[in-house]
Amino acid sequence: MRVSLGLTRWAVAAVASVAVAFSAMAKNDPLPSWNEGANKSAIISFVEKVTDKAGKDYVPPAERIATFDNDGTLWVEHPMYTQLAFALDRLKVLAPQHPEWKTTQPFKAALEGDMKTLGESGVGGLMKIVAVTHAGMSTEAFEKIVSGWIAEAKHPRFQRPYTELVYQPMLEVIKYLQQNDFKTFIVSGGGIEFMRPWTARVYNIPPQNVVGSSVKTEYKNVDGKPELLRLADIAFIDDKEGKPVGINSHIGLRPIAAFGNSNGDEQMLQWTAAGPGARLMMLVYHDDPVREYAYGPAGGLPNTPFGTFSPALMDEADKSGWHVIHMKDDWATVFPPQ
Amino acid sequence: MRVSLGLTRWAVAAVASVAVAFSAMAKNDPLPSWNEGANKSAIISFVEKVTDKAGKDYVPPAERIATFDNDGTLWVEHPMYTQLAFALDRLKVLAPQHPEWKTTQPFKAALEGDMKTLGESGVGGLMKIVAVTHAGMSTEAFEKIVSGWIAEAKHPRFQRPYTELVYQPMLEVIKYLQQNDFKTFIVSGGGIEFMRPWTARVYNIPPQNVVGSSVKTEYKNVDGKPELLRLADIAFIDDKEGKPVGINSHIGLRPIAAFGNSNGDEQMLQWTAAGPGARLMMLVYHDDPVREYAYGPAGGLPNTPFGTFSPALMDEADKSGWHVIHMKDDWATVFPPQ
Numbered sequence: 001m002r003v004s005l006g007l008t009r010w011a012v013a014a015v016a017s018v019a020v021a022f023s024a025m026a027k028n029d030p031l032p033s034w035n036e037g038a039n040k041s042a043i044i045s046f047v048e049k050v051t052d053k054a055g056k057d058y059v060p061p062a063e064r065i066a067t068f069d070n071d072g073t074l075w076v077e078h079p080m081y082t083q084l085a086f087a088l089d090r091l092k093v094l095a096p097q098h099p100e101w102k103t104t105q106p107f108k109a110a111l112e113g114d115m116k117t118l119g120e121s122g123v124g125g126l127m128k129i130v131a132v133t134h135a136g137m138s139t140e141a142f143e144k145i146v147s148g149w150i151a152e153a154k155h156p157r158f159q160r161p162y163t164e165l166v167y168q169p170m171l172e173v174i175k176y177l178q179q180n181d182f183k184t185f186i187v188s189g190g191g192i193e194f195m196r197p198w199t200a201r202v203y204n205i206p207p208q209n210v211v212g213s214s215v216k217t218e219y220k221n222v223d224g225k226p227e228l229l230r231l232a233d234i235a236f237i238d239d240k241e242g243k244p245v246g247i248n249s250h251i252g253l254r255p256i257a258a259f260g261n262s263n264g265d266e267q268m269l270q271w272t273a274a275g276p277g278a279r280l281m282m283l284v285y286h287d288d289p290v291r292e293y294a295y296g297p298a299g300g301l302p303n304t305p306f307g308t309f310s311p312a313l314m315d316e317a318d319k320s321g322w323h324v325i326h327m328k329d330d331w332a333t334v335f336p337p338q
Numbered sequence: 339m340r341v342s343l344g345l346t347r348w349a350v351a352a353v354a355s356v357a358v359a360f361s362a363m364a365k366n367d368p369l370p371s372w373n374e375g376a377n378k379s380a381i382i383s384f385v386e387k388v389t390d391k392a393g394k395d396y397v398p399p400a401e402r403i404a405t406f407d408n409d410g411t412l413w414v415e416h417p418m419y420t421q422l423a424f425a426l427d428r429l430k431v432l433a434p435q436h437p438e439w440k441t442t443q444p445f446k447a448a449l450e451g452d453m454k455t456l457g458e459s460g461v462g463g464l465m466k467i468v469a470v471t472h473a474g475m476s477t478e479a480f481e482k483i484v485s486g487w488i489a490e491a492k493h494p495r496f497q498r499p500y501t502e503l504v505y506q507p508m509l510e511v512i513k514y515l516q517q518n519d520f521k522t523f524i525v526s527g528g529g530i531e532f533m534r535p536w537t538a539r540v541y542n543i544p545p546q547n548v549v550g551s552s553v554k555t556e557y558k559n560v561d562g563k564p565e566l567l568r569l570a571d572i573a574f575i576d577d578k579e580g581k582p583v584g585i586n587s588h589i590g591l592r593p594i595a596a597f598g599n600s601n602g603d604e605q606m607l608q609w610t611a612a613g614p615g616a617r618l619m620m621l622v623y624h625d626d627p628v629r630e631y632a633y634g635p636a637g638g639l640p641n642t643p644f645g646t647f648s649p650a651l652m653d654e655a656d657k658s659g660w661h662v663i664h665m666k667d668d669w670a671t672v673f674p675p676q
Contacts, residue, residue, distance in 0.1 A: 062544055139586055183546065196590045206400055207590030208521065208546075217586060219579040219605055226605070226612045228586050235587075241557040248477055248555060248566050249573075250588060252534045252545030267557055267564070274564045 030176040033169040033333040039282070040330070042323050043173060046280040047180050050256065057278035059256055061181035066257040067247060067268060068174070070188035070195060070212075072307040073261045073284050074203065076155065076165040078293040080115075081306055083194050085162075086149055088113075090133040098132075107132075119305065131232035135215055139193060139228040147197045160338065163202045167284075168333045170259070174203055177257070185255075187211045187247055189239035189264050193230075211250040213238045243268035256280070262307040269322055281322040285309060288328040291335075368514040371507040371671040377620070378668070380661050381511060384618040388594065389518050395616035397594055399519035404595040405585060405606060406512070408526035408533060408550075410645040411599045411622050412541065414493065414503040416631040418453075419644055421532050423500075424487055426451075428471040436470075445470075457643070469570035473553055477531060477566040485535045498676065501540045505622075507669045508597070512541055515595070523593075525549045525585055527577035527602050531568075549588040551576045581606035594618070600645040607660055619660040623647060626666040629673075 034040040049057040050064065071077035091101070091110050101107035106125035109117035118125065134142070155165055174184050186195060186205055192212030199205045216233040219226065238246040244267050247255065258265070258272035261284040269281040286293050286309075287301060294301045296309035317324050327334065372378040387395040388402065409415035429439070429448050439445035444463035447455035456463065472480070493503055512522050524533060524543055530550030537543045554571040557564065576584040582605050585593065596603070596610035599622040607619040624631050624647075625639060632639045634647035655662050665672065 062538065192587075192590070200400065208588065210590065214587060217583050219582045219609070226582065226608045228582060228609075244557045244564065244566060245555050249530075249552060250546065252530070252548065270564045271557070271566075 030179070031169065031172045033172055033331060035330055035332050037330060039323050039325050042280065042282075043176070046257065046278060047176065049278050051180050059277065063253060063256065064177075064180070064182040065185065065251060065253050065255040066177050066182045067185045067187040067211075067243075067251075067255045067259070067272070068170070069260040069262070069265045069268070070186050070190055071261075072286065073259055073265070074166055074170050074186070075162065076158075076292065077306045078286075078295070078304070079156065079306075081190065082162045083190050085153065086146070086194065087129050087133045089149060089153065090145070091129065094132065127232070127234070130215070130234075134191065134194075135230045135232040137230055138222075139217060139230060142193055142230055143197050146194055150198050158335075160335075163198055164338070165335055166202060167331070168336045169331045170284075171203065171336065173259070174205070178204065182257070183209065183251075185209045185211060185247075185251060187238065187243050187258075187268060189213055189237070189242075191215075192238075211238055211246045213242075239264045241267050244271035247271065258282075259284070261286070262309050263313050264308075266313055266316065269320075273320060273322070281317075281320070282325055283309070283313070283317055283322060284325045284327060287326055288331075288334070292327060368517070369507065369510045371510055371669060373668055373670050375668060377661050377663050380618065380620075381514070384595065384616060385514065385518050387616050397615065401591060401594065402515075402518070402520040403523065403589060403591050403593040404515050404520045405523045405525040405549075405581075405589075405593045405597070405610070406508070407598040407600070407603045407606070408524050408528055409599075410624065411597050411603070412504055412508050412524070413500065414496075414630065415644045416624075416633070416642070417494065417644075419528065420500045421528050423491065424484070424532065425467050425471045427487060427491065428483070429467065432470065465570070465572070468553070468572075472529065472532075473568045473570040475568055476560075477555060477568060480531055480568055481535050484532055488536050496673075498673075501536055502676070503673055504540060505669070506671045506674045508622075509541065509674065511597070512543070516542065520595070521547065523547045523549060523585075523589060525576065525581050525596075525606060527551055527575070527580075529553075530576075549576055549584045551580075577602045579605050582609035585609065596620075597622070599624070600647050601651050602646075604651055604654065607658075611658060611660070619655075619658070620663055621647070621651070621655055621660060622663045622665060625664055626669075626672065630665060 031040055031043065049055055050059040052058055068074055071081050088110055091107065095101055095111055101111060106118050106121035106128055110129060150163060153162060154160060155162055158165055177184055184205055186199060186209065188195060190212050192210055192214045195212055196207040196210050199210050200207065214235045216231045216235040217228045218231055220229055236242065236246065243265065254275045255272045256275065257280040258268050259282045260268060273279050273281050285299060286295050287299055288294060295304040295307065297303045298309045298311045298314035369378055369381065387393055388397040390396055406412055409419050426448055429445065433439055433449055439449060444456050444459035444466060448467060488501060491500060492498060493500055496503055515522055522543055524537060524547065526533060528550050530548055530552045533550055534545040534548050537548050538545065552573045554569045554573040555566045556569055558567055574580065574584065592613045593610045594613065595618040596606050597620045598606060611617050611619050623637060624633050625637055626632060633642040633645060635641045636647045636649050636652035
């Protein structure tokens, strides 16, 4: 019995691995950077269902809306949000014109890399940094600053441009959905005008499909030239409860698929799940310290101010049929080739 | 001399009218409801220029953004904005549950059709009407109310559904631009969620391409079901200076073509005009009392609270090379056939 059971197991395993190999080798695999498993299957079976005209789950192209968080879902968010790295770099560039920053918080802490004191300055401190790095200029001028920085800046650990530290498996999901007539949107807590200059090139997602946090802008004639000036007032925070609000304001349709990675995405997934018909909700869990990072108390990993994945969110995912993508097991490749 | 000059004139006129007739008969005329003339030519030559890969004015498809005001530009705005007609009808529906409205302004005036008193109630009065007709319900419930009303309501003069009182020549412009890989957007002072339920069907412009005024919404769990509740607070007014702000927030790209009809569109046209390269700015002027309406002091016609076209705007259009569409002369047809 033992031998035959062993043989059976061996046969099943062999058949399974041959099947996996064939599937991965198949020319038409839309997700080659995904390991075979429940998550890859869930994506493919969802797309097949909603595009099958004869099936009960068919969704017309106009209603095929998919939303993606950005930080930690499409690109790296450690050791800090890329936009924070941008703000700190901007402070350094501007510091010579502001000698008073050497002795004034939160600028002193930011310039010295004293993250603890910077964190303790709270929302008020953060707003002071946003005011001098993200406001007081035209939208055009800001776009140039962002484009210049993103072309030059490198991630401290990987020593690659941030726009190369996007997740190859997620690029494949975006492309696969687009090929199936989905409209793909970014819905991020990050600044909308920090993302728009590069999302078309990097994700094939155009500016009008980017939803994010924003400062107020003011239309003004400056020396006979109309300009939009960026003010040091927050207009909208596209995070947590803000995500369904931003989706409604910018898209006007409820997504049928939503991808996130942290507590900030909970409400977007709830909102997506609450619609009728087939739905796909996925959360990326970062458990791969070798190829990327490992964080998230939900799986016993360290907590982090960037991309918290709480045990309560994991419970909700389990209970609600949301798929948790384990980076380590689900992704054959993490980043695009250099 | 006199005779030969007369003959020459006659010959020129004859050749010109034959040319016009041929052109209008051409199977490929993208704008059959437009009379031949400078405005029709301006549209066609603009589209040919920006789509000519070899030309100096070529614009890649991703940047071919065109924005359209709605009231008075794409559909009738007299004798009052359609959304105001909706609000007044809603008040009547709700009145039996609010006996106090019989004696409270601005409800009394609205229910009695006393437009003078209603107008005098100002923004405060209008907000009270918005609060009871446009807020205090979920976004889903509001969409159902709008869809039900727009399917049933009829214009008092033309006795046709409002969605049939759209301008056939402008439908042709939208289609022509879309066929040339333009992304077409509505940018209206009207309520974003009042327009979205029907713009895809009527204009082939999907919800995500509609920019408008909005109330604040709040994400809330109601009996375990996530809902977006419409609050009686204005979030954004998409008019005048608000139009470039709304364009920037929703689209993130500057239009290369913009269509309006009133002072509320001035800044949108300025913003469009101020970009580099070929640009097309057009204003519809309503001078056709027989087929539609005649208003606008710019041309000596009566002023109106709905769709003011001031002499200063006409001066700016002349000075800036913006095209003024004269409904009476430029449009062979006004509305689609019944």
